[in-house]
Amino acid sequence: MPVLTSSSSSSSSFTSISLSIFLLLILYNTTVICSATTRTKTTHPNRQLSVNYYAKSCPQVEQLIGSITSQQFKESPVSGPATIRLFFHDCFVEGCDASIIISSKQQGNKMLAEKDAPDNKDLREEGFESVRKAKAVVESKCPGVVSCADILAISARDYVHLAGGPYYQVKKGRWDGKISMASKVASNIPQANFTVDQLLKLFSSKGLTLEDLVVLSGAHTFGFAHCQNFVSRLYDYRGSKQPDPVIDPRLLRALRMSCPHYGGNADIVAPFDVTTPFVFDHAYYGNLEAKLGLLASDQALSLDPRTKPIVQALAKDKQKFFQAFAAAMEKMGSIGVKRGRKHGEKRKDCSMHML
Ligand code: HEM
Ligand SMILES: [Ca+2]
Ligand SMILES: [Ca+2]
Known part of the structure; x- marks a missing residue:
């Protein structure tokens, strides 16, 4: 159990973090399928x-x-x-x-x-x-x-x-x-290594604001990511041959155990939120402040002076996050909405277009 012993000097809360990563890495052997997007204007949401x-x-x-x-x-x-x-x-x-x-x-x-x-x-x-x-x-x-x-x-x-x-x-x-x-x-x-500038550009092309970006990223309060999405942070951050300096050393050690630089198992995943990986709460933001972000794009939100104050406010106030998340989901849910037969259809089988 290398992940567990490696944190022997740490607080018990970090031991449980290591434990949760360790167990989750083992338990979640995922297969995934994805989708794509086009730049869509938000007209009269x-x-x-x-x-x-x-x-x-x-x-x-x-x-x-x-x-x-x-x-x-x-x-x-x-x-x-x-x-x-x-x-x-x-x-x-x-x-x-x-x-x-x-x-x-x-x-x-x-x-x-x-x-x-x-x-x-x-x-x-x-x-x-x-x-x-x-x-x-x-x-x-x-x-x-x-x-x-x-x-x-x-x-x-x-x-x-x-x-x-x-x-x-x-x-x-x-x-x-x-x-x-x-x-x-x-x-x-967006890609896992996007800068805040790149994230903002993409989100604003969808009619979403800086605050929406930070709030919607809070969905990373649960779920998992494959090693390939953060492995460069662990060994060679932006070509430096060093790990990302903004990653908690204990998290770094635990993640390195599961995600070798080369030749690791491509199915291994790690939790976004090392504290409560299955619970939809505001722990994601406190983790960012504690250098426990998983993706570079997550961690960047607590470093950029434009987004940092929003991260701080949400880390402090769960109700504020919940209320903002509901509002931002409504906004995201109205991007590029279609009405009527000219541009739309009502499918019988969601995986197939109507003829
Ligand atoms: C801000 C830019 C974002 C980036 C760069 C990003 C990137 C990613 C990446 C790389 C993964 C891991 C995929 C994998 O390895 O399997 C992921 C997972 C996830 N993302 Fe994001 N994401 C972003 C925003 C969002 C938003 C806005 C939402 C929803 C409102 C969201 C919800 C999720 C969830 C819930 C998961 C976990 C999925 C699972 O465990 O199956 N993400 N994201
Ligand atoms: Ca679509
Ligand atoms: Ca959580």
Whole structure:
């Protein structure tokens, strides 16, 4: 148990951090699939959506979806982070239109769908599975009425709440998109080594602010990342042949045990939040202040003078984070929303376009 013994001199809280990393690295051997995005303008976000959209056509839609999300959460808690990330990758490419859920056609490699783009290859299958199951139960009661994009938005909210986060109303009325192209993904999904400038540029192209960036990054309060996304921080930070100076030495040691510089197991993952990896809380921000951020893009938020004060405020106040997160999810959930048959469709099977 090298990870455990290596922290012998540390406080008991760090021993439990090491333990949690160690166990999670072993337990989570993941396969992932991802999606892609295109730069989407946020035109009249909320005018198009409403909380009561299905009040007449499918009044029980939220309970139907809730029966699936609560069951999935019990059986497989990683469905939570998986689905919230799926929603993020959906909204950032072509808007929140379930373009991420489309499967590539089987003929050759031409025209791969978003989910098969390299930046989406780590999206966990549990997120897709959860939407598929929710869609099946919704179709059995309200056939042809509820879009896959709305099912994804509602499911993401359910999982935030189930994991201990805020409950918020979801505005509905998104139609599903008719376009899903792998080539649109790379320029719309942030990378783990992005600087705050790069993050800001991308987020503002979606109509999201500096504060939205910091608040939405708080979704990294739960879930996991593969070694490849942070391994350069452990051994050769930005070409220095040294580890990132802004990483707690005990975390560095623990992560190095699991993620060798070369030749490690590509399936190994580490928790974003070493303290409460399954709980949706505000611990992520306190961790950033304690140099316990996992990705360079996370840690950068507590270093840049523009974002640092927001990190500090959220680290102090869980209710503030919860309230801001709910508001930012509503904003993200209205990116590039489509209405009507010209640009949209209501799919029967979320993975296939209608003909
Ligand atoms: C700010 C820029 C962001 C960057 C650079 C980023 C990057 C990443 C990376 C590299 C992973 C790990 C993937 C893997 O190795 O399997 C990840 C996971 C995750 N991301 Fe982000 N992300 C960002 C923002 C967001 C936002 C805005 C959300 C949602 C609101 C989000 C939610 C998640 C979740 C929940 C996971 C864990 C998924 C799982 O365990 O299955 N991320 N992200
Ligand atoms: Ca999309
Ligand atoms: Ca947490």
